[in-house]
Amino acid sequence: LAKTTQPISMDSYEGQEVNITCSHNNIATNDYITWYQQFPSQGPRFIIQGYKTKVTNEVASLFIPADRKSSTLSLPRVSLSDTAVYYCLVRKRGSTLGRLYFGRGTQLTVWP
């Protein structure tokens, strides 16, 4: 199973763009890359998922290079409410999978 590595913490200011990079050197051909956000005492919330190149939704963008050994979650113009823990996960597609492997995540703190 591909293990992920991401920074323990990051700081930013309101209005800035934040990029959180995740390493997954052992990613397999049939693995997706998924990011979740979690606020204190709440369940994680799905942000974005991708397989290769770039994926964008109303919340974030996900950049995945050709070798797929890393990925970068990009949050445009963060606000105080984006302060949360962000988890990078690698999950297999096309198989029975209700099981998500969460690492330690990245604590993002946004300052005024």
Added chain:
Amino acid sequence: KAGVTQTPRYLIKTRGQQVTLSCSPISGHRSVSWYQQTPGQGLQFLFEYFSETQRNKGNFPGRFSGRQFSNSRSEMNVSTLELGDSALYLCASSLVTSGGNEQFFGPGTRLTVL
């Protein structure tokens, strides 16, 4: 559409007791997974149920058990509670168990064991 609901939200028990937590998935979702979250261990997978059958199980002792009903609602039970069982217990539901499908998490049940 209503989200995943978990009851109760908070629970205080003493060592040796048992506890049952409940999870109602999003309407139409048939897969329910349970996770334990603690500051020391992070988010850890407990088990997954689909169509009333346990499909996946994490590395937890037999004191932790679960079940799923025909309406997809799920319960998890912890017997002979230990102090280390104090945690946030999260339930997540998804449409199917195939990879690539988003899991939706509930708000969790905060269990405190005294």
